[in-house]
Amino acid sequence: MKYPSLVPPKLCKTPVHVVIYSEGLSEDGEPIKAFEVDLCCNYQDGAKTVLTDKEKKVEISGSAFFTGDIVEALPVISDGEVTIFGKVRKIAKGIKARNPDGTVNYTRLDLI
16 A cells, blocks of 8 residues: 655755764764765744743754655664754754554654
8 A cells, every 4th residue: 555645745845964873972982974965855943932040042943854764774863963044953853754554654853
């Protein structure tokens, strides 16, 4: 059975540069690049205000949606960064949304 794409390619118009790190560190203590690619995504962003004792901060976050599995070699996406609109954002969470048959319908990267 063919499942419908929940993030169709025609909606992925925003160019992004994605770097995904594997788990663990190199001998120098730096993250190890597992995957690096330029893609197009459907990007949704937002902001919230956080009040502390001393100041008011604005935290910007966003989600990048990609059609299918962007990195089949890794079972999970746990770390990396995305360059979008000229800003580098850290990957807070990676989600591979699966169909009932186990195939990946879309990939979602939550960014901070």
